[in-house]
Amino acid sequence: MPELPEVEITRRGIEPHISGQQIIRVLVRNQQLRWPVPVALEKTLTGVTIESIGRRAKYLLFQTSKGTMIVHLGMSGSLHIAEAGDKISKHDHVELEFTNSRLLRLNDPRRFGSIHWTTSPGERHRLLRSVGPEPLSDTFCTDYLYRKSRNRKVAIKNFIMNSHIVAGIGNVYACESLFVAGIHPSRGAGHVSKPRYDRLLAAIKQVLQSAIKAGGSTLNDFVKPDGRPGYFQHHFSVYGKTGQSCGRCGSPIKQIALGQRSTFYCGKCQRF
Numbered sequence: 001m002p003e004l005p006e007v008e009i010t011r012r013g014i015e016p017h018i019s020g021q022q023i024i025r026v027l028v029r030n031q032q033l034r035w036p037v038p039v040a041l042e043k044t045l046t047g048v049t050i051e052s053i054g055r056r057a058k059y060l061l062f063q064t065s066k067g068t069m070i071v072h073l074g075m076s077g078s079l080h081i082a083e084a085g086d087k088i089s090k091h092d093h094v095e096l097e098f099t100n101s102r103l104l105r106l107n108d109p110r111r112f113g114s115i116h117w118t119t120s121p122g123e124r125h126r127l128l129r130s131v132g133p134e135p136l137s138d139t140f141c142t143d144y145l146y147r148k149s150r151n152r153k154v155a156i157k158n159f160i161m162n163s164h165i166v167a168g169i170g171n172v173y174a175c176e177s178l179f180v181a182g183i184h185p186s187r188g189a190g191h192v193s194k195p196r197y198d199r200l201l202a203a204i205k206q207v208l209q210s211a212i213k214a215g216g217s218t219l220n221d222f223v224k225p226d227g228r229p230g231y232f233q234h235h236f237s238v239y240g241k242t243g244q245s246c247g248r249c250g251s252p253i254k255q256i257a258l259g260q261r262s263t264f265y266c267g268k269c270q271r272f
C-alpha cells in the first residue's frame with residue numbers, strides 16, 4: 001500500500017515530466033474506482049495546464065489554472081509516465097495526454113484509489129480540510145503532540161495513525177517509528193511522557209525522511225516503458241518481521257492486532 005513516502009516519491013517522479021504541460025486528451029477507461037471518477041473530468045481537464053503537483057497527507061494535488069485534481073492511490077494504485085503509443089497495461093484506468101506527447105497513466109488493480117476535482121484550494125476539499133499537520137512540517141512538534149494526547153486513552157499507535165492528529169502516518173511507519181522511539185504500541189497515548197513524545201517525534205520524522213531518501217533511487221522508474229514504478233523495498237526493523245530476531249536485542253519480533261491492524265514490535269526494546 002503506498003504510504004506517505006511512496007506518494008511523495010511519486011510526486012517527485014512525475015512532476016518534471018508534466019508540470020507546465022497542457023492536457024490535450026483525457027481518457028477514462030474505467031470510471032469505477034473507490035468513488036466514481038467525476039463524469040465531467042474529461043471535459044474539465046482537456047485544455048488545462050498543470051501548474052504544479054503538491055502533496056497533502058497521502059493525496060496528490062494537481063494544481064491547474066481551473067482548479068485542482070486530487071488523486072489518492074488507495075491500496076494498489078500507481079501513476080507512471082508513458083509515451084504516446086506505449087502499450088496499455090491491464091488496470092490502466094485513467095490516462096492524461098500532454099502537449100509534449102507524454103501520458104500520465106493511473107494503474108490500480110484493486111481500484112481503491114480515487115480521483116476528485118475541486119475549484120476551491122485542494123487543501124480545503126472535504127477529504128483534506130480536517131487533516132492534521134504534515135509530519136515533516138515544523139507545525140508537527142512535541143508540544144503539539146503532547147497537548148493533543150492528554151486524557152486520551154487510545155493506544156499510542158492508533159493515536160499517531162489518526163489523520164486528524166497528524167497527516168498520512170500509516171500502519172508501516174507507525175510500527176517503525178514506535179520501535180525507533182522504544183515505545184510499546186499499546187501504551188495509552190495520554191500516559192506517554194513528554195520526553196518520550198520528543199523521541200517519538202524525532203523517530204517519525206527520521207523514518208519518513210529515510211524512506212523518502214531510499215525512494216530517490218527509483219525516480220527513473222516512473223518513465224520506464226514497462227511502466228510499473230517499483231514501490232521501493234525499504235528496510236524495516238519490525239514491520240512484517242514476526243518471529244525474526246530484533247536487530248537491536250535479538251528477541252523475537254511480536255505481532256498483535258491493534259485497531260484491527262497488524263502491529264509489529266519488540267517486547268524488550270519497546271517499553272510500556
Ligand SMILES: [Zn+2]
Nearest residue numbers: 246249266269
Ligand atoms: Zn529488541
